[in-house]
Amino acid sequence: MINVAILGFGVVGSGTAALITENAELIRNKVGDDVYVKRILDLRDFPDSPFAERITHDINDIINDKDISVVCEVIGGLHPAYEFTVAALKAGKSVVTSNKEIVATLGVELLTIAAENNVSYMFEAAVGGGIPVLRPLAEDLATVNRIERVDGILNGTTNYILTRMKDDGATFGDALAGAQKNGYAEADPSADIEGKDTCRKICILGAIAFGKLLDVKGISTTGITALSLSDIENAEKMGYSVKLIGSAFKSDDGRIVELVRPCFVPHSNPLSHVFDVFNGVSVRGNYVGDVMFYGRGAGSEPTASAVASDVIRIASGAAVNGEPWKAASAAETGCADEIPAQYYVCADTADVSAVEKTFGGIDKIIASKEKTAFVLKNKMSLVSLKEKIKTSGLSVSAVIEVL
Amino acid sequence: MINVAILGFGVVGSGTAALITENAELIRNKVGDDVYVKRILDLRDFPDSPFAERITHDINDIINDKDISVVCEVIGGLHPAYEFTVAALKAGKSVVTSNKEIVATLGVELLTIAAENNVSYMFEAAVGGGIPVLRPLAEDLATVNRIERVDGILNGTTNYILTRMKDDGATFGDALAGAQKNGYAEADPSADIEGKDTCRKICILGAIAFGKLLDVKGISTTGITALSLSDIENAEKMGYSVKLIGSAFKSDDGRIVELVRPCFVPHSNPLSHVFDVFNGVSVRGNYVGDVMFYGRGAGSEPTASAVASDVIRIASGAAVNGEPWKAASAAETGCADEIPAQYYVCADTADVSAVEKTFGGIDKIIASKEKTAFVLKNKMSLVSLKEKIKTSGLSVSAVIEVL
Numbered sequence: 001m002i003n004v005a006i007l008g009f010g011v012v013g014s015g016t017a018a019l020i021t022e023n024a025e026l027i028r029n030k031v032g033d034d035v036y037v038k039r040i041l042d043l044r045d046f047p048d049s050p051f052a053e054r055i056t057h058d059i060n061d062i063i064n065d066k067d068i069s070v071v072c073e074v075i076g077g078l079h080p081a082y083e084f085t086v087a088a089l090k091a092g093k094s095v096v097t098s099n100k101e102i103v104a105t106l107g108v109e110l111l112t113i114a115a116e117n118n119v120s121y122m123f124e125a126a127v128g129g130g131i132p133v134l135r136p137l138a139e140d141l142a143t144v145n146r147i148e149r150v151d152g153i154l155n156g157t158t159n160y161i162l163t164r165m166k167d168d169g170a171t172f173g174d175a176l177a178g179a180q181k182n183g184y185a186e187a188d189p190s191a192d193i194e195g196k197d198t199c200r201k202i203c204i205l206g207a208i209a210f211g212k213l214l215d216v217k218g219i220s221t222t223g224i225t226a227l228s229l230s231d232i233e234n235a236e237k238m239g240y241s242v243k244l245i246g247s248a249f250k251s252d253d254g255r256i257v258e259l260v261r262p263c264f265v266p267h268s269n270p271l272s273h274v275f276d277v278f279n280g281v282s283v284r285g286n287y288v289g290d291v292m293f294y295g296r297g298a299g300s301e302p303t304a305s306a307v308a309s310d311v312i313r314i315a316s317g318a319a320v321n322g323e324p325w326k327a328a329s330a331a332e333t334g335c336a337d338e339i340p341a342q343y344y345v346c347a348d349t350a351d352v353s354a355v356e357k358t359f360g361g362i363d364k365i366i367a368s369k370e371k372t373a374f375v376l377k378n379k380m381s382l383v384s385l386k387e388k389i390k391t392s393g394l395s396v397s398a399v400i401e402v403l
Numbered sequence: 404m405i406n407v408a409i410l411g412f413g414v415v416g417s418g419t420a421a422l423i424t425e426n427a428e429l430i431r432n433k434v435g436d437d438v439y440v441k442r443i444l445d446l447r448d449f450p451d452s453p454f455a456e457r458i459t460h461d462i463n464d465i466i467n468d469k470d471i472s473v474v475c476e477v478i479g480g481l482h483p484a485y486e487f488t489v490a491a492l493k494a495g496k497s498v499v500t501s502n503k504e505i506v507a508t509l510g511v512e513l514l515t516i517a518a519e520n521n522v523s524y525m526f527e528a529a530v531g532g533g534i535p536v537l538r539p540l541a542e543d544l545a546t547v548n549r550i551e552r553v554d555g556i557l558n559g560t561t562n563y564i565l566t567r568m569k570d571d572g573a574t575f576g577d578a579l580a581g582a583q584k585n586g587y588a589e590a591d592p593s594a595d596i597e598g599k600d601t602c603r604k605i606c607i608l609g610a611i612a613f614g615k616l617l618d619v620k621g622i623s624t625t626g627i628t629a630l631s632l633s634d635i636e637n638a639e640k641m642g643y644s645v646k647l648i649g650s651a652f653k654s655d656d657g658r659i660v661e662l663v664r665p666c667f668v669p670h671s672n673p674l675s676h677v678f679d680v681f682n683g684v685s686v687r688g689n690y691v692g693d694v695m696f697y698g699r700g701a702g703s704e705p706t707a708s709a710v711a712s713d714v715i716r717i718a719s720g721a722a723v724n725g726e727p728w729k730a731a732s733a734a735e736t737g738c739a740d741e742i743p744a745q746y747y748v749c750a751d752t753a754d755v756s757a758v759e760k761t762f763g764g765i766d767k768i769i770a771s772k773e774k775t776a777f778v779l780k781n782k783m784s785l786v787s788l789k790e791k792i793k794t795s796g797l798s799v800s801a802v803i804e805v806l
Binding site: 015019020026027030031130131135141142144145268270274275278285287288289293296299306309313316320 | 535545671725
């Protein structure tokens with residue numbers, strides 16, 4: 001019997017308990033042993049739950065229980081998740097989490113503590129919900145490919161809002177209100193719509209791809225709050241979908257660059273067809289080329305699937321503990337604004353020739369009485385582009401990267 | 404040092420040798436040891452290859468070499484691949500293959516021999532080229548989810564042809580000729596266009612999802628040779644893409660059903676946006692919901708990535724050998740034609756009311772002077788549908804399942 005404890009009986013915790021119970025026979029066949037949820041930590045009581053008897057309010061009931069070998073930390077946030085995780089790892093228990101904030105922020109330390117105590121710290125559920133992506137990236141693709149870049153639609157809330165704007169012609173504000181009404185956005189949606197959630201996830205993907213964890217606070221992060229409906233409509237006319245994309249790649253001089261921003265994604269890129277609350281993660285390797293992983297990026301049941309798959313790895317002795325990450329130094333970290341990219345620009349002028357004079361080759365021009373929207377033919381850095389806009393004196397309402 | 408032998412120095416074999424050599428440092432860091440291609444078996448000599456010195460024409464140079472622990476069988480076909488694989492497994496060597504024919508046909512026996520000899524038999528490259536899909540399905544999704552169904556675009560040649568028909572308005576014959584000219588179809592394309600290649604791959608996916616290998620010869624398999632351009636155009640007008648889909652699922656009475664046929668795939672399904680030579684595999688689990696894996700399904704470098712990732716699993720001691728598959732009995736195998744599904748039908752009549760009278764509720768009607776194309780509102784089995792057509796006396800030019 002493998003005994004598991006769950007910290008936090010919320011959306012993910014209750015889904016995980018339900019999965020391990022409902023699919024018990026299937027799991028037993030795979031593991032060759034029973035996997036049992038022995039304890040659940042929560043501040044609340046759940047008298048009507050089938051797990052009522054197993055609820056505890058005291059973390060020590062779990063840390064001091066020598067029969068519990070795996071702890072699922074699905075509380076979220078940094079504290080007390082951090083203290084509980086450290087205590088569990090030091091007590092010789094493996095820890096599984098869906099908590100992207102703690103992995104993105106404290107992953108170096110927690111992986112090191114796990115390695116020192118000869119246990120596993122696993123977090124498939126922290127990125128892409130139920131999609132198996134961290135393990136295929138770490139254990140299949142990155143073992144034999146030089147990973148060139150990872151790009152992902154990593155936040156279901158923003159992707160739902162962008163889908164509503166495109167399909168229903170809703171403004172950002174109306175689409176956000178609809179998402180909140182339908183339970184796809186929280187009352188305080190800032191972590192989602194400002195790109196912070198995506199930032200944590202691309203930070204984790206980058207660490208797996210390149211072995212170094214960047215400082216989450218240093219990652220250039222732009223959310224979707226400033227997107228106008230007209231830019232989304234222009235994107236469609238030009239053959240793109242607008243998506244909030246987290247990217248991690250190596251610059252030409254070998255630095256790791258990570259950033260989060262809305263992008264025009266060409267319809268030829270499968271990420272452009274990821275809609276509603278779905279997530280997609282695209283990985284480019286020097287042999288495999290482009291691979292994409294797609295599925296539900298959040299929700300009780302999909303996330304429980306990823307948490308449980310980590311538990312089962314540990315229970316069946318199949319967990320692969322790679323080298324703990326290292327923190328990326330400043331010298332190893334590149335500046336996103338200095339990397340040449342293609343851009344969409346919307347200028348507040350009907351004078352197309354003035355625009356062409358300022359920017360050189362432009363393409364896919366959509367001109368109206370007041371505005372000229374276009375895509376720059378040549379790549380340039382955001383720094384150069386902003387400098388060009390400044391010296392031209394042109395007023396510009398949107399600058400959006402083309403992926 | 405982990406010594407590897409490669410059987411067959413063709414497209415996949417040369418890619419695998421190149422990958423293991425070019426990415427040697429990366430592999431050493433992951434495995435903690437050097438991985439070296441010691442021997443390559445081929446009937447030909449390759450005097451100009453950097454691997455010229457390692458070529459042998461005698462399989463015994465590999466079987467009898469106690470230093471070689473992993474053999475990559477990338478010859479294809481059943482013989483002599485089968486004899487070489489058995490000899491290698493019995494000599495205590497793990498075998499990695501990209502050979503879908505041998506896995507789909509003889510997988511039960513070869514997995515059993517591997518288990519008896521305490522070595523691994525792995526074949527990530529046999530399905531979906533470079534896409535990591537068999538392992539995430541086996542080791543992540545199926546460990547904790549009851550797998551409900553797997554649907555895949557598993558053959559790049561046919562998907563390329565269908566893409567050309569859709570995008571260029573080419574007939575099947577012209578698109579096939581173009582594919583052959585561009586190296587995307589073989590001189591004898593029958594295994595691809597008649598669906599046999601897809602059949603072998605869905606057979607492997609089904610065995611991983613459900614633990615039982617169906618008899619490949621018993622799987623209902625329809626290729627794309629009978630597809631008309633007008634049906635492909637109708638599909639687009641109705642909001643579908645036409646794709647050759649291999650499916651494996653459980654029927655309501657618990658039997659395993661597998662089949663290969665062209666389908667109308669709704670644009671809301673991400674498989675409908677898999678174009679050109681790309682593959683996509685969609686998996687539905689009872690907790691995770693729908694997950695899709697996407698990438699290059701063939702070619703030297705992507706397939707080499709999958710072969711090498713299996714080699715590295717074995718070299719680093721991380722290979723998970725599940726229970727060998729069992730052969731599905733007749734009682735465990737369902738009949739695809741008896742499963743209710745939605746269908747597109749094109750009838751050779753302009754009399755829409757006669758069509759409605761025959762079929763009941765119909766939808767998305769496209770009527771011309773000679774034909775009426777439509778989608779049936781209600782699901783019915785192919786057996787029932789054909790009976791209905793027969794008794795009505797209507798002439799029908801196309802019956803295509805809606806996925």
